[in-house]
Amino acid sequence: MRFKDEVVMVTGSSRGIGKEIAQAFAEEGAIVAIIDVNAELTEATTQELTARGLKAENFVCDVTNLKNVEEMVTKILDKYKRIDILVNNAGITKDNLLLRMSENDWDAVINVNLRGPFVCTKAVTKAMMKARKGRIINIASIIGIRGNAGQTNYAATKAGVIGFTKSIARELASRGITANAIAPGYIQTPMTAKLSDAVREDLLKMIPLGTLGTAKDVAGACLFLASKEASYITGQTIVVDGGMAI
Ligand code: NAP
Secondary structure (H helix, E strand, C coil): CCCCCCEEEEECCCCHHHHHHHHHHHHCCCEEEEEECCHHHHHHHHHHHHHCCCEEEEEECCCCCHHHHHHHHHHHHHHHCCCCEEEECCCCCCCECHHHCCHHHHHHHHHHHHHHHHHHHHHHHHHHHHHCCEEEEEECCCHHHHCCCCEHHHHHHHHHHHHHHHHHHHHHHHHCEEEEEEEECCECCHHHHCCCHHHHHHHHHCCCCCCCECHHHHHHHHHHHHCHHHCCCCCCEEEECCCCCC
16 A cells, blocks of 8 residues: 555546546555546546545546635645645647637647646645645646647647646755656547547557557556655656657
């Protein structure tokens, strides 16, 4: 039980990679805050975990709304008196070529993927600084490193998240808080399940390890960055992509 009774906030954790991360922490003894905008799914995921005897509590919360997030953080602190780990995972895509991209689609992606981590990190920082202990893990993407045609908005946010991570790592290091990012490659999710066989084959040719990644691969990196073994690592981006970005 590597994280027994530690309080972990995972945003966007009602499904996908976030759910796997939340589950992995809960299986290691943590109390996990399942945070998402989708009320039904957030409740269902929390129930799924608690039915297995894991510790989880659901919070329907929009990560872009500072007031909502601050209220949630206050509730968590009132009840558990601590927040040990924040995983900024919530993210969206609204892909289009730049010439066709609407302002709304640009703004929506910037809002969730970049403002979200800013808002959530700001909301937990005071408690972590007081405790002189904390781990912040931001889920970026290799698209933020390599860029991708049709994803200018998404790539800009994920590159931004990497810069944000380095800056908070510098700001918070003296208070015993580390901040790192994970840049996943192509992960098996409902999104990538929709790819045609031809696109999937082309993709696999670009991945030295020859398979798509799994949400478990990302969760494993997350647990490592939150662990004691990673206590001297900060400001870094761990790429989990089967070697695609080498
Ligand atoms: P996903 O299945 O779409 O899950 C993301 C979750 O975040 C959804 O439940 C979504 O809810 C929620 N969310 C969206 N906006 C939110 C908001 N404002 N406040 C709170 N929650 C919100 O995505 P995923 O594939 O697991 O991706 C998770 C993270 O990994 C993202 O940051 C993504 O960019 C990154 N990533 C994914 C891949 C991949 O291959 N899948 C690769 C690299 C990086 P709704 O759907 O109801 O809006």
